[in-house]
Amino acid sequence: MKNPLRKRLLRELKGELGKYLVVFILMVASIGFVSGFLVADNSMLIAYNEGFEKYNIEDGNFRTAEQVHKTQREEIEALGVKLYDNYYVEEPLDNGSTMRFFKNRQQVDKVCLMKGELPAGTGEIAIDRMYADNNNLSVGDTLRSGKRTWKITGLVALSDYSCLFQNNNDSMFDAVKFGVSVVTEEEFDSLDQEKLQYNYSWIYDEKPKTEKEEKEVSEDLMEDMGKIVTLEAFVPRYLNQAITFTGDDMGGDKAMMIMLLYIIMVIMAFVFGITISNTIRKEAGVIGTLRASGYTRQELILHYMTLPVLVTFVGALIGNILGYTVLKDVCADMYYGSYSLPTYVTVWNGEAFGLTTLVPVVIMLVVNYGVLRHKLKLSPLKFLRRDLSGRKQKRAIYLSPKMKIFSRFRLRVIFQNMSNYMVLFIGILFANLLLMFGLLLPSALSHYQVEIQNNMLAKYQYMLQVPVSAVGGNKFDGLISLLEFYMDSRTDNEDAEEFSAYSLNT
Numbered sequence: 001m002k003n004p005l006r007k008r009l010l011r012e013l014k015g016e017l018g019k020y021l022v023v024f025i026l027m028v029a030s031i032g033f034v035s036g037f038l039v040a041d042n043s044m045l046i047a048y049n050e051g052f053e054k055y056n057i058e059d060g061n062f063r064t065a066e067q068v069h070k071t072q073r074e075e076i077e078a079l080g081v082k083l084y085d086n087y088y089v090e091e092p093l094d095n096g097s098t099m100r101f102f103k104n105r106q107q108v109d110k111v112c113l114m115k116g117e118l119p120a121g122t123g124e125i126a127i128d129r130m131y132a133d134n135n136n137l138s139v140g141d142t143l144r145s146g147k148r149t150w151k152i153t154g155l156v157a158l159s160d161y162s163c164l165f166q167n168n169n170d171s172m173f174d175a176v177k178f179g180v181s182v183v184t185e186e187e188f189d190s191l192d193q194e195k196l197q198y199n200y201s202w203i204y205d206e207k208p209k210t211e212k213e214e215k216e217v218s219e220d221l222m223e224d225m226g227k228i229v230t231l232e233a234f235v236p237r238y239l240n241q242a243i244t245f246t247g248d249d250m251g252g253d254k255a256m257m258i259m260l261l262y263i264i265m266v267i268m269a270f271v272f273g274i275t276i277s278n279t280i281r282k283e284a285g286v287i288g289t290l291r292a293s294g295y296t297r298q299e300l301i302l303h304y305m306t307l308p309v310l311v312t313f314v315g316a317l318i319g320n321i322l323g324y325t326v327l328k329d330v331c332a333d334m335y336y337g338s339y340s341l342p343t344y345v346t347v348w349n350g351e352a353f354g355l356t357t358l359v360p361v362v363i364m365l366v367v368n369y370g371v372l373r374h375k376l377k378l379s380p381l382k383f384l385r386r387d388l389s390g391r392k393q394k395r396a397i398y399l400s401p402k403m404k405i406f407s408r409f410r411l412r413v414i415f416q417n418m419s420n421y422m423v424l425f426i427g428i429l430f431a432n433l434l435l436m437f438g439l440l441l442p443s444a445l446s447h448y449q450v451e452i453q454n455n456m457l458a459k460y461q462y463m464l465q466v467p468v469s470a471v472g473g474n475k476f477d478g479l480i481s482l483l484e485f486y487m488d489s490r491t492d493n494e495d496a497e498e499f500s501a502y503s504l505n506t
Contacts, residue, residue, distance in 0.1 A: 027315030035323025038352035040331040047344035055110040055159035058201035060236035112342035116154030126154035131179030288383030
């Protein structure tokens with residue numbers, strides 16, 4: 001025999017349609033956005049990690065004042081690395097930005113073509129996609145630097161510039177005033193060769209397995225290279241912000257979004273708990289009649305749990321559908337608006353599905369069952385009398401007769417409804433927590449910008465790097481190198497102050 005209580009579900013839904021509709025919309029919106037974010041974040045993080053092998057991203061790079069000759073290259077490669085030329089030239093553009101030109105890379109730090117075509121002749125260029133977006137450039141436009149012009153044939157993402165740091169020592173990247181690009185070999189040779197930077201990338205023959213091992217290997221490699229060539233810069237991959245900053249940031253965003261999801265789920269459970277209490281208070285007479293007619297407590301618990309859990313489940317499913325379709329692209333665009341990432345493929349994320357579908361349903365099951373079990377433990381007679389108090393009435397709190405009657409009346413109302421006021425307090429607390437979650441970030445960033453400017457040691461700061469050859473090898477050669485370094489770095493500005501910077505491990 002079918003349970004006749006099922007006939008009441010549709011009637012209850014119609015009677016409380018406004019309440020369930022609001023909860024449903026909130027559930028779909030929150031779960032859809034969080035699901036879309038987790039899917040996009042996970043998919044892009046997978047594409048980012050796979051890119052190290054797919055695009056053969058360098059294990060590090062160094063720069064020298066002069067070109068490394070064949071003998072020096074052989075000595076360096078004997079240290080357990082494979083060297084690749086990765087020269088570049090920087091040119092100021094008429095739009096006020098700086099463009100770093102590379103030859104189109106075929107072996108290391110390969111290029112991901114996002115739109116258009118790679119340059120095939122002179123006067124053509126493929127620029128970074130994010131730089132193009134920030135400067136309102138597209139395929140077919142022209143870049144100018146004085147009398148020289150380049151036609152944009154494509155938008156690309158350079159695998160070793162997922163974050164556009166012009167200098168590795170910069171505290172923040174700038175994708176508006178700095179960009180990277182690739183040109184043909186003939187076009188590269190036509191650039192001002194006096195500005196040519198002899199930059200080299202290396203790949204380990206045997207890759208270190210851990211970051212600690214990579215640090216030790218890179219330090220030894222730097223010392224050994226310093227005995228062969230004069231190093232102007234030496235940046236292993238784990239210290240290269242242009243490569244690692246993006247991955248670190250994407251990993252941190254996931255924890256923030258999961259925390260936001262948990263806050264929302266607690267609020268939703270809180271809402272359903274209050275809803276159930278109000279429903280039981282309103283239908284106390286019906287519940288008492290059903291209990292007196294032979295319905296068990298478990299049957300009534302199952303009945304009153306059905307609608308909240310069903311609404312949660314349907315909302316979670318629709319939210320995940322929106323997350324994997326529309327909102328996933330919205331969240332991905334947030335990353336593409338900040339980083340120069342290659343194209344990615346959406347990857348099914350079981351963890352995201354569990355966090356945004358199974359966890360909310362389980363929370364609703366547990367909360368609803370706990371509240372219903374507590375509320376329905378009263379006898380049928382109490383429900384019929386609408387006496388939902390589980391304890392005997394205690395003696396009223398003593399209030400001084402010297403107080404005015406309206407003051408005592410207000411206080412007694414507060415004391416008698418203390419539980420309701422606590423519920424209201426918790427609700428307001430969670431609502432303000434969500435509000436602050438969204439409103440604090442812009443003001444915090446603005447405050448950070450002001451503080452950074454106020455705490456600068458000087459308007460301009462220059463980091464002067466001592467060549468490795470100046471502190472190692474032959475003492476006489478070291479003294480000569482130090483003297484050359486001193487002559488190159490001296491300044492006639494009497495207000496300039498010297499300082500030293502050190503890297504420490506804690």
